[in-house]
Amino acid sequence: MAPVPCAICKTSRALIIRPKNHQKLCKGCFITIFEEEIHHTVTTTKLFSRGDRIAIGASGGKDSTVLASVLKTLNERYNYGLELVLLSIDEGIKGYRDDSLETVKRNAVQYDMPLKIVGYDELYGWTMDQVVEAIGKKGNCTYCGVFRRQALDRGAKMLGIKHVVTGHNADDVAETILMNLLRGDLPRLARSTSIVTGDESSEVRRSKPLKYAYEKEIVLYAHHKKLDYFSTECLYSPEAFRGSARSLIKNLERVRPSAILDVVRSGEDMAKLVPEAVTGISHCKSQKVSLSSADGEEEGAAGCGTNGRSSGGEMADMEKKLQEDEEASSREVEITSKVPNGVNGQRHDRIGAKPESRNGVKREPGKKLTRQTLGTCKTCGYMSSQDICKACMLLEGLNKNRPKMEIEIDVEDEESSTLRRKMEGLALTAA
Amino acid sequence: MAVVDVAPSDEPLQYFCKSKCFSQYVTTKAIKRMETYRVRGSIAKAARKLLFPLSFGPSSASLLYILDQHLQGQYDRMNRAAYELIVVHIDLNLEAADRKQSSELLDQYKSRFPRHTYSSLGLEDALLLDNIDWTALNMPEPLQNDSKNTGMDKLQQLVGSMPSATSKTDVITTLLTRLLVDVAKRNCCESILFADSTTRLAEKTLTETAKGRGFSLPWQVSDGMSPYGIGFNYPLRDLLKKELVIFSSLTIPPLTDLIILQGPSSHISASSKLTTIDDLMAQYFQSVEENYPSIVANVVRTSSKLQPLSGDETAACGLCGLPVAEGTDGIDGWGGDQNSASRASEQQDGKHKVLCYGCSRSING
Ligand SMILES: [Zn+2]
Ligand SMILES: [Zn+2]
Ligand SMILES: [Zn+2]
Numbered sequence: 001m002a003p004v005p006c007a008i009c010k011t012s013r014a015l016i017i018r019p020k021n022h023q024k025l026c027k028g029c030f031i032t033i034f035e036e037e038i039h040h041t042v043t044t045t046k047l048f049s050r051g052d053r054i055a056i057g058a059s060g061g062k063d064s065t066v067l068a069s070v071l072k073t074l075n076e077r078y079n080y081g082l083e084l085v086l087l088s089i090d091e092g093i094k095g096y097r098d099d100s101l102e103t104v105k106r107n108a109v110q111y112d113m114p115l116k117i118v119g120y121d122e123l124y125g126w127t128m129d130q131v132v133e134a135i136g137k138k139g140n141c142t143y144c145g146v147f148r149r150q151a152l153d154r155g156a157k158m159l160g161i162k163h164v165v166t167g168h169n170a171d172d173v174a175e176t177i178l179m180n181l182l183r184g185d186l187p188r189l190a191r192s193t194s195i196v197t198g199d200e201s202s203e204v205r206r207s208k209p210l211k212y213a214y215e216k217e218i219v220l221y222a223h224h225k226k227l228d229y230f231s232t233e234c235l236y237s238p239e240a241f242r243g244s245a246r247s248l249i250k251n252l253e254r255v256r257p258s259a260i261l262d263v264v265r266s267g268e269d270m271a272k273l274v275p276e277a278v279t280g281i282s283h284c285k286s287q288k289v290s291l292s293s294a295d296g297e298e299e300g301a302a303g304c305g306t307n308g309r310s311s312g313g314e315m316a317d318m319e320k321k322l323q324e325d326e327e328a329s330s331r332e333v334e335i336t337s338k339v340p341n342g343v344n345g346q347r348h349d350r351i352g353a354k355p356e357s358r359n360g361v362k363r364e365p366g367k368k369l370t371r372q373t374l375g376t377c378k379t380c381g382y383m384s385s386q387d388i389c390k391a392c393m394l395l396e397g398l399n400k401n402r403p404k405m406e407i408e409i410d411v412e413d414e415e416s417s418t419l420r421r422k423m424e425g426l427a428l429t430a431a
Numbered sequence: 432m433a434v435v436d437v438a439p440s441d442e443p444l445q446y447f448c449k450s451k452c453f454s455q456y457v458t459t460k461a462i463k464r465m466e467t468y469r470v471r472g473s474i475a476k477a478a479r480k481l482l483f484p485l486s487f488g489p490s491s492a493s494l495l496y497i498l499d500q501h502l503q504g505q506y507d508r509m510n511r512a513a514y515e516l517i518v519v520h521i522d523l524n525l526e527a528a529d530r531k532q533s534s535e536l537l538d539q540y541k542s543r544f545p546r547h548t549y550s551s552l553g554l555e556d557a558l559l560l561d562n563i564d565w566t567a568l569n570m571p572e573p574l575q576n577d578s579k580n581t582g583m584d585k586l587q588q589l590v591g592s593m594p595s596a597t598s599k600t601d602v603i604t605t606l607l608t609r610l611l612v613d614v615a616k617r618n619c620c621e622s623i624l625f626a627d628s629t630t631r632l633a634e635k636t637l638t639e640t641a642k643g644r645g646f647s648l649p650w651q652v653s654d655g656m657s658p659y660g661i662g663f664n665y666p667l668r669d670l671l672k673k674e675l676v677i678f679s680s681l682t683i684p685p686l687t688d689l690i691i692l693q694g695p696s697s698h699i700s701a702s703s704k705l706t707t708i709d710d711l712m713a714q715y716f717q718s719v720e721e722n723y724p725s726i727v728a729n730v731v732r733t734s735s736k737l738q739p740l741s742g743d744e745t746a747a748c749g750l751c752g753l754p755v756a757e758g759t760d761g762i763d764g765w766g767g768d769q770n771s772a773s774r775a776s777e778q779q780d781g782k783h784k785v786l787c788y789g790c791s792r793s794i795n796g
Contacts, residue, residue, distance in 0.1 A: 036769075037769035037770075040769040040770070041766065041769060044766060045766065170767075177640070178637065178640070181636065181637065181640065181730060181733060181734065182726065182730060183726075183729075184729040184730065184732065184733040185733075186733060186736060186737075195766070211766075212766060212767045212769060244719075248637075248711070248715060251711050252641050252708060252711065255596075255597060255706050255707065255708055255711060256595060256597050256641075256708060258643075258762075258792060258796075259641050259642075259708065261643075261767045262641060262642060262643030262788075262789075262792060263640055263641055263643075263645075264767055265643045265645070265765065265767055265788055266639070266640040266641070266642075266643055266644065266645025266646070267640075267645060268645075268765075268766070269645045269646035269759070269788075270640070270645040270646070270648065270737060272740060273646070273648070273649055273737040273738055273739065273740065274736070274737065274738075275736060275737075275738045278736055315722075315723050315726060316722075316723070318723075318725075318726060318729075319722070319723040319724075319725050319726055322725035322726065322728070322729055323725050326725065326728075
């Protein structure tokens with residue numbers, strides 16, 4: 001069979017079928033168009049200004065490595081005038097980050113970029129290993145998750161940098177859109193679609209220049225550019241809603257390759273249709289959602305790797321919650337109602353949830369909407385929907401050498417139900 | 432809360448024991464959504480006309496049964512009814528033998544529920560609509576009559592020209608909606624009563640999202656006036672598909688003989704080339720419905736909260752007819768296109784026709 005010529009240069013032999021649109025390209029043209037598309041994203045969204053110092057959240061994985069490589073290339077090719085810095089987080093788990101941090105260190109040399117590794121000890125005064133020592137193996141995942149959400153921003157702040165870029169790709173964004181539809185969270189859906197999060201009030205902005213780049217193309221780019229990255233499969237199953245959305249996205253891509261982009265497009269359009277009143281709060285009563293974009297891990301974050309999470313539990317918990325809500329609101333309906341046996345006995349009360357929000361006035365989800373205001377943590381000054389941010393709450397508990405119980409767990413705590421059970425267990429043993 | 436929701440794992444036998452209660456639950460949920468069509472006051476007013484698309488599936492069969500009883504109740508109490516149903520079956524089959532079967536089945540409906548007006552059309556009748564931009568589909572305008580080809584041939588040709596299975600299904604769905612709106616208008620109906628269950632509306636939410644039609648969700652899942660100038664109502668929006676399937680077997684006599692069951696699994700093909708996005712979502716929600724029925728309902732509640740953009744200049748999509756905000760038509764020229772040249776070149780050719788993102792994707796693959 002005659003070799004197929006590249007669809008762009010028409011001279012070289014096509015070796016790559018673009019995952020995004022099945023265009024047949026030669027290696028050179030693929031690399032060029034991949035870079036040019038990101039340049040297009042950067043310029044049309046006016047992501048950077050000349051002289052900006054940008055921290056690249058670097059984990060050593062494919063996404064952030066490709067991001068660093070492409071930004072370096074574009075910064076030189078188009079004279080963006082950016083100062084690029086690699087920023088890595090060390091959770092302080094012996095052995096866990098060793099390989100990936102080594103990769104990031106090599107990247108720093110390869111790309112000639114300064115590297116800053118910030119440790120949890122430096123940020124919080126506790127390494128994860130110390131946390132585990134203090135509270136035991138159970139439940140430490142939540143500490144890690146809460147700490148991690150702020151770590152990049154706090155790290156950037158330490159460096160005096162106002163803009164962190166992360167390697168989130170189109171697959172991550174599409175997955176988050178479907179996930180938030182499934183769990184009925186329009187505010188989060190709306191926020192996850194914008195390329196930049198954090199407004200004027202935030203000290204550190206976050207953006208995702210790879211927002212429109214397909215994961216498969218990122219892998220191809222890394223492969224053909226022979227980039228040095230640390231490939232690690234996450235051993236832990238994602239939270240149930242995310243896992244569900246992830247497999248949907250994979251199936252959709254198989255059926256129609258453009259579907260990932262089409263979902264992103266839908267999400268951007270839907271973000272404009274979210275009514276003002278909804279943007280401040282989730283549909284789910286008593287599940288507070290903070291307005292802060294920075295403290296919510298929006299896309300495809302990996303687990304901290306120290307503790308597996310239950311898969312499916314989140315969906316079951318939400319199902320139960322929704323059924324209880326509906327049950328409460330249908331009591332007045334003239335139908336023989338039957339309360340499922342045992343439900344009252346096994347209610348999942350949220351930790352420290354105020355009684356009024358629990359037994360609260362009957363509220364049909366989504367009908368009555370209250371607004372939540374965004375403030376800053378009184379202890380650390382970090383954006384928070386509560387007086388004291390979650391990280392500070394946890395720290396306070398740790399510093400008193402016991403877990404802090406009075407925490408309102410946000411919906412973004414994917415592990416919250418697990419944590420709840422574990423904390424309940426802890427309370428018993430501690431007593 | 433109904434028995435079924437409380438214990439989804441109940442044995443079918445238990446359902447039968449509670450069947451009366453369950454049937455009443457289903458009926459109440461549906462009738463509650465028909466509040467606006469109560470008989471009011473003592474002065475007789477002309478009955479409001481409502482179009483009732485009958486697909487022969489369990490949901491539309493159940494809804495017809497429920498509304499037939501509802502109307503009977505109104506006659507019994509008030510000696511008049513607040514509304515009348517114009518039942519229409521749109522035949523999607525392209526084979527003559529299948530069509531004969533459909534018309535026989537429709538006759539069975541007529542004899543079981545004789546009080547309503549019935550009619551039947553083939554989907555090819557949509558090709559006669561003059562408010563669709565046929566040039567976008569490479570089709571001749573309806574008036575350019577070429578006698579060689581029948582409507583069915585032309586429809587087959589049109590569907591065959593679509594680049595993928597998903598696009599085929601998409602264009603069929605679109606033509607179906609547009610034809611229904613046309614039939615409703617010609618029959619002076621004020622609304623169309625769609626028998627979509629919660630499960631179906633959840634499927635639709637994710638299907639349209641996956642097809643790039645997120646912008647259209649406010650008109651796809653909510654009750655009220657549609658952009659076509661006719662009301663869209665979903666009286667079964669609070670019921671799960673599985674509840675309706677059970678309900679249809681509990682009526683006396685059961686509706687089973689009147690129903691053509693089309694499980695989503697029958698569409699799922701081993702080859703991804705033949706699988707559609709619609710199939711994927713149907714299959715997905717069938718499984719979610721099993722264990723997490725409230726999550727299905729919550730998806731619909733969530734997408735129903737989306738509000739149409741107000742104040743923006745819009746133009747109707749040449750195919751689906753939904754309002755497209757200025758500058759957001761087509762699949763080119765948005766952030767994800769990443770090609771600055773594409774939109775400019777498109778606009779140069781003068782007659783720039785508006786297609787929404789989703790329709791444009793379906794036609795262009
Ligand atoms: Zn080439
Ligand atoms: Zn704080
Ligand atoms: Zn359209």
